[in-house]
Amino acid sequence: MTDLGKVDSEFFEEYIFPHLGAERDDVTLGPQHGVDFGVIELGSMASQTESDSVMEVGDVAIATATDPIYIMPSLGFERAAWFAFHILMSDVAVSGLQPTHLAVDFNLPPEITDEEFATIWRTFDREAKKLDVSVVTGHTARYAGCNYPMVGGATAMAVGDPDDVVRPNGARPGDRVLLTKGPAVEATGLLSNQFEDLMDLPEETVEQAKDRFYDMSPVEDARIAAEAGDVSAMHDATEGGVHGALTEMAAASGVHLDVRHDDVPVLPGVLEACEFFDIDPWASISEGTLLLAVAPEDADGVLGALSDAGIPAGDIGEVRDGTGVTVDGEEIEHPEVDPFWGAFEEFMEHE
Known part of the structure; x- marks a missing residue:
């Protein structure tokens, strides 16, 4: 078991999954x-x-x-x-x-x-x-x-x-991979509001980072997307962030996800706050960020509906046959330990 945060897949498979009560x-x-x-x-x-x-x-x-x-x-x-x-x-x-x-x-x-x-x-x-x-x-x-x-x-x-029902393991080869709001939304929103007085960044940047707080809900994202097109899978990017969500969706669906960082929307203040708190934005908890697999013919419609609601989103890649996740041509693994928890503990000691 990891020291902080959710249990990893190995712990789940060994201790939890075999013991689920009656079928x-x-x-x-x-x-x-x-x-x-x-x-x-x-x-x-x-x-x-x-x-x-x-x-x-x-x-x-x-x-x-x-x-x-x-x-x-x-x-x-x-x-x-x-x-x-x-x-x-x-x-x-x-x-x-x-x-x-x-x-x-x-x-x-x-x-x-x-x-x-x-x-x-x-x-x-x-x-x-x-x-x-x-x-x-x-x-x-x-x-x-x-x-x-x-x-x-x-x-x-x-x-x-x-x-x-949109099954979490339903991503299909050929689907487009969409993502709302981008990386580290929750990590940025919580850390910047909790430790505002410790942040050695321009005032405008701190305010932008703090504004991420009310982006920390994927509920409206999911409702709009499900109504706008043929969505085969959805997953919110909680612990492990965007990279964690990608690997979890790929594993659950038995597919390969091939995506690009450059096509991911990044909200104001996120990268600066993550650099200040010394956390990897792609591996950091991002409640509010929604990962979707969408039929290719419906991807533009879903993106348009999200845009009309003021929710930033991007087409970041494709679902393919195979396993695992490729980001910018390189295989990635699940982060396992979310850096948010360590940063939170560290900065609590400085308050």
Whole structure:
């Protein structure tokens, strides 16, 4: 297991994957390393109408994903809660279905005040209403030994038509590889807001880096892309960044991705902030960045729809037969350890 961050593929395959409980026919997509969500499919169901007649409803798919609740008080509780909520929504959003339900478990540190929690929960409520997401169950308590930023966990769900599910392992040879927003969005947004006073960079550059904070959600990217064309796979670039997402998508789909750095959009302030914090932008966590495989005839349509929504995106390469990832003609491996965590620990000592 890596010292910090998610477990690597070797640990997953040895310790987790062999032990997944009972096998059920309704689980059509189970746990895989580097795959964002699972899918349960239910057969046709009956539904009561307002006139008390019964109508038959088609098959139903439930995409589900579980993540930590990540709250950084130093961001301010409202901004911290906005980010935490969108992290929870992002993994089911890349299923191609719209997020619909949320189950929440808060294991809070003893020092959190009622007012601070109220700010977190009001923000969750506001963002959930924007996305038409309902909170269906949960658990809330203060416990000794619980500390920021990991203050519990939550399971998000997206309910819809099985035919609309975009499988994370569905990339097809011939597809175009698209990417929104570019590298290190989350690393830049979090580090620059947390350590603004330590950044020895021009004021304009620091402000640009801080502005990346509200780019840290791929939920809208995924919705727009799924509606705009034939998307065969989506994956958000979390730990391991863009290079991690590329290798995970290639491995999950059993294909080769051939891409170019020069065609990747890079947002203002990112490269300068990554250089200051001494992290590799291509290997650094980038929540908000969405990687897509799209049918070649639909690539321009998806890019146009994203552009119309003000979301930067680029056609960065092609899906081919084979395995692995080539960037600018050179094979790359998964970064394994995300440099964000080390930089965060280092700069916390200087505050």
